[in-house]
Amino acid sequence: MKRRDFLLGCGASAGALGLAGLTQARARAAQELVIQPASFTFRDRPTEGMVSLSPDAPPPVLYGRQGEAMRLSVRNAMPDYTAMHWHGMRIDNAMDGVPYLTQMPIAEGETFECEFTPPDAGTYWYHPHCMTMAQMAHGLTGVMVVAEAEDPGFDSEQVINLRDFRLDEEGVFLPAFTARGAARGGTFGNVLTANWLDAPSYDHAAGGLVRLRVVNSDTTRIYKLHLGGAEARIIAWDGHPVAAELPMPGKDEPLLVGPGQRVDFAVAMPGAEGQSVALLAELPGRGSRVMARLRATGQSLGRDLREVKPLTANPVARPDLTNAEVHDFVFGWTPEGGPPNDGFCGSMGYSFWSINRTPWAGDAAENVGPLATLERGKSYVLRLRNESPNLHPIHLHGLAFVPIRSNLRKLPPLMTDTMLLLKDEVAEIALVADNPGDWAFHCHVIEHQKTGLTGYIRVT
Numbered sequence: 001m002k003r004r005d006f007l008l009g010c011g012a013s014a015g016a017l018g019l020a021g022l023t024q025a026r027a028r029a030a031q032e033l034v035i036q037p038a039s040f041t042f043r044d045r046p047t048e049g050m051v052s053l054s055p056d057a058p059p060p061v062l063y064g065r066q067g068e069a070m071r072l073s074v075r076n077a078m079p080d081y082t083a084m085h086w087h088g089m090r091i092d093n094a095m096d097g098v099p100y101l102t103q104m105p106i107a108e109g110e111t112f113e114c115e116f117t118p119p120d121a122g123t124y125w126y127h128p129h130c131m132t133m134a135q136m137a138h139g140l141t142g143v144m145v146v147a148e149a150e151d152p153g154f155d156s157e158q159v160i161n162l163r164d165f166r167l168d169e170e171g172v173f174l175p176a177f178t179a180r181g182a183a184r185g186g187t188f189g190n191v192l193t194a195n196w197l198d199a200p201s202y203d204h205a206a207g208g209l210v211r212l213r214v215v216n217s218d219t220t221r222i223y224k225l226h227l228g229g230a231e232a233r234i235i236a237w238d239g240h241p242v243a244a245e246l247p248m249p250g251k252d253e254p255l256l257v258g259p260g261q262r263v264d265f266a267v268a269m270p271g272a273e274g275q276s277v278a279l280l281a282e283l284p285g286r287g288s289r290v291m292a293r294l295r296a297t298g299q300s301l302g303r304d305l306r307e308v309k310p311l312t313a314n315p316v317a318r319p320d321l322t323n324a325e326v327h328d329f330v331f332g333w334t335p336e337g338g339p340p341n342d343g344f345c346g347s348m349g350y351s352f353w354s355i356n357r358t359p360w361a362g363d364a365a366e367n368v369g370p371l372a373t374l375e376r377g378k379s380y381v382l383r384l385r386n387e388s389p390n391l392h393p394i395h396l397h398g399l400a401f402v403p404i405r406s407n408l409r410k411l412p413p414l415m416t417d418t419m420l421l422l423k424d425e426v427a428e429i430a431l432v433a434d435n436p437g438d439w440a441f442h443c444h445v446i447e448h449q450k451t452g453l454t455g456y457i458r459v460t
């Protein structure tokens with residue numbers, strides 16, 4: 001297939017094609033997401049040049065329900081091009097939001113009508129996949145919650161979107177990346193936020209059971225998390241329910257949550273009003289930092305963690321390891337390569353990284369084949385080898401996979417869409433290729449993604 005042929009095929013751009021009456025009726029029922037300039041006060045004065053879905057607030061949490069259609073109308077009110085991706089959702093390829101691969105970039109004034117039915121419940125998120133660095137670094141990362149068909153019985157829930165911004169003393173954006181950072185572990189922000197706030201505190205019923213959904217939507221930072229002051233349990237990882245009992249992370253062994261990853265905790269709130277639970281991050285050289293708090297209010301509900309019902313597993317097919325074909329992928333620096341051709345989607349101007357020693361030629365590059373072609377319905381093992389000293393959260397669109405082994409550690413078999421590869425790690429992941437299409441496969445440190453560490457996998 002030629003890479004631009006889908007334009008008419010998927011009828012994506014309402015602006016270009018015009019809306020038929022039926023589509024218009026649907027569009028009215030759709031939730032409109034307007035990508036627009038924003039400003040927000042992090043310190044004392046407003047930071048301009050942000051990108052969000054409203055002029056002065058973070059992108060909202062989008063709510064859906066497992067097995068029920070979601071209609072999202074993505075309108076671009078920015079002068080730049082964009083495209084919106086629904087991270088972790090196993091939906092139709094045409095709705096995946098990857099420019100040139102699954103749709104054309106959305107121009108200023110255009111609208112992309114998105115309709116999909118989430119097969120899985122859990123914590124997901126959304127972000128642009130065109131002008132990815134510029135728009136994500138300036139704010140455009142939001143959380144999606146897909147509720148279980150059956151209520152798991154929490155008293156309340158709390159969404160925490162962790163991400164950093166890079167600002168100077170005046171609250172003005174610093175460049176989102178440096179060449180030095182891009183060629184190494186990435187460029188880090190200096191203003192750490194939870195829901196764009198500095199250590200916000202949220203009230204929840206004393207003695208109640210809270211579902212705490214934590215998302216790392218940062219472009220670079222691998223958060224090292226733990227909780228303080230609560231009895232809690234990890235109940236989901238990257239959207240999917242965790243069946244096994246996982247050890248709770250602590251200060252000395254925090255939970256590594258890479259960019260793109262999510263963790264859900266069941267938290268039993270303290271029984272006395274005013275006591276609080278802290279979500280803590282361990283920062284290099286700086287010790288623990290409170291990212292957010294849950295504060296107990298009112299009379300104790302007296303709930304017990306043991307009352308939390310196990311979540312129902314999502315309908316993800318289990319790979320058959322006895323018949324799985326193995327594909328190898330090597331992640332490392334690039335031996336060569338000019339700047340990628342990203343068309344309308346913003347280039348960082350370098351190629352530092354590669355998959356299988358070939359840097360991604362760019363979002364808009366022509367005649368770039370898939371890294372692997374998988375047959376629909378078959379099981380596969382992908383062997384991921386990190387040849388670099390840096391960590392890489394390797395993300396695959398449209399499919400869920402399960403880690404099966406590593407040369408460095410014992411990996412719990414947690415269903416996921418993002419595998420955080422450690423230094424010198426060789427990890428094997430397994431999946432059933434049951435969702436047809438061209439699925440982006442890349443590092444979620446955006447500086448790595450945009451400087452070569454990208455490709456795609458085709459399921460036919």
Ligand code: C2O
Nearest residue numbers: 085087260395440
């Ligand atoms: Cu969260 Cu290709 O992205």
Ligand code: CU
Nearest residue numbers: 086087088397
């Ligand atoms: Cu994704």
Ligand code: CU
Nearest residue numbers: 392443445448
């Ligand atoms: Cu990386």
